[in-house]
Amino acid sequence: GAVVSQHPSWVICKSGTSVKIECRSLDFxxxxxxxxxxxxxxxxxxxxxxxxxxKATYEQGVEKDKFLINHASLTLSTLTVTSAHPEDSSFYICxxxxxxxxxxxxxxxxxxxxxx
Amino acid sequence: QKEVEQNSGxxxxxxxxxxxxxxxxxxxxSQSFFWYRQYSGKSPELIMSIYSNGxxxxxxxxxxxxxxxxxxxxxxRDSQPSDSATYLCAVRDSNYQLIWGAGTKxxxxx
Numbered sequence: 235g236a237v238v239s240q241h242p243s244w245v246i247c248k249s250g251t252s253v254k255i256e257c258r259s260l261d262f263x264x265x266x267x268x269x270x271x272x273x274x275x276x277x278x279x280x281x282x283x284x285x286x287x288x289k290a291t292y293e294q295g296v297e298k299d300k301f302l303i304n305h306a307s308l309t310l311s312t313l314t315v316t317s318a319h320p321e322d323s324s325f326y327i328c329x330x331x332x333x334x335x336x337x338x339x340x341x342x343x344x345x346x347x348x349x350x
Numbered sequence: 351q352k353e354v355e356q357n358s359g360x361x362x363x364x365x366x367x368x369x370x371x372x373x374x375x376x377x378x379x380s381q382s383f384f385w386y387r388q389y390s391g392k393s394p395e396l397i398m399s400i401y402s403n404g405x406x407x408x409x410x411x412x413x414x415x416x417x418x419x420x421x422x423x424x425x426x427r428d429s430q431p432s433d434s435a436t437y438l439c440a441v442r443d444s445n446y447q448l449i450w451g452a453g454t455k456x457x458x459x460x
Contacts, residue, residue, distance in 0.1 A: 276454040278394070278438070327393045336443045337382050341393040 237261050238330050240342035247318055247349055254314045255345045263308035263332055264268030264330035268339060269301075272325045318349040354441050356451035365460050368425040371437050373451055374410045376420070379444030383415055383422045386438040388453065394438055398424065429458045 237260040247253050257267060269281045269290075280302050286292035290303035302314040310328075316324055325346050328338040353376045363369040371385075382401055386394035398413040400406045400422065406413045412425040422441075426433055439451040 278450050280448075280450075325391075329394075337383065337446070337448055338396060338399055339440075339448070340396060341386075344393040 236332070236340040238264075238328065238340050238342040240328055240345050242345060244345060244346040245348070247347070249319055249349055250317055251320055252314055252316045254312055255326055255328075255347075257313070257330070257342050258310045259309045259330045259332070259340075262330075262332045264311075264332050265308070266331045267311040268329045269303060269311075269313050270327045270329065271325055272327060272344075274325075278327070281313075286340075293343060315347065318347070320349045323347055323349045352421055352443050352449055354439055354446075354449045354451040356439050356454045358435075358452060359455040360457050361454055362457045362459055363429050365429060365431060365458055367429055369429045369433065369456055369458070371424040371439075371454050371456065373422045373424075373439030373441075375422070375439075375441045375443075375449070377399040377441070377449075378417075378420060380417075380420075380441045381444075382442035383413070384440040384442075384448075385411075385413060385422075385424045386440060388436045388438060390435075395399075397437075426456075431458045431460055434458045 239258045241256045256263045281296045282290040284305035286305050286308045289326045292298045305311040327344040329341040355374045385398045388394040400413040400415045410427045414423045436453040436455045438453045441449050
């Protein structure tokens with residue numbers, strides 16, 4: 235149980251284009267979804283937290299107009315990187331939590347984004 | 351600034367020995383504690399969660415929590431080369447935020 239999928243697993247795009255990453259909880263309803271970014275050999279960096287039907291809460295320093303998050307249902311959240319630049323190249327990982335108050339997070343397999 | 355501290359390592363342990371990973375946290379009001387394992391190039395995987403003082407065992411893994419000392423540890427018995435990974439400690443603080451440690455790289459030597 236508690237399986238989270240992400241699509242695509244990797245993507246290469248040209249600078250200036252937008253990329254959408256999907257995160258789905260497959261066997262549970264996620265009360266909250268989280269989006270992380272991880273650069274090589276660095277720790278996880280939380281970008282934003284989203285609850286179904288609400289606007290995402292972004293961490294300090296994360297541009298909400300650049301990283302658009304939509305949490306349309308209890309099983310789907312999307313992250314759109316708009317006007318991508320090479321410095322946005324990173325490993326983007328989503329996670330989901332389904333037990334209110336437990337804060338156990340279950341991670342998707344991640345999406346490796348390369349912007350050329 | 352609430353913090354979760356881990357030794358970055360690498361921690362090298364011979365195969366079959368016990369690996370001991372440590373984590374300290376600054377917020378005394380923290381209530382929930384988690385250990386995640388992350389293989390290189392992969393996403394984190396939840397190994398253990400612990401909520402009360404003492405030990406919690408699951409197979410070869412034991413999580414230990416000491417709230418008075420603000421310290422949580424993970425013991426891996428009979429270490430295997432497949433246990434080689436980065437282990438992340440995460441703590442839910444008194445504001446219900448999950449604070450992540452930077453991780454300890456563990457290497458199990460055959």
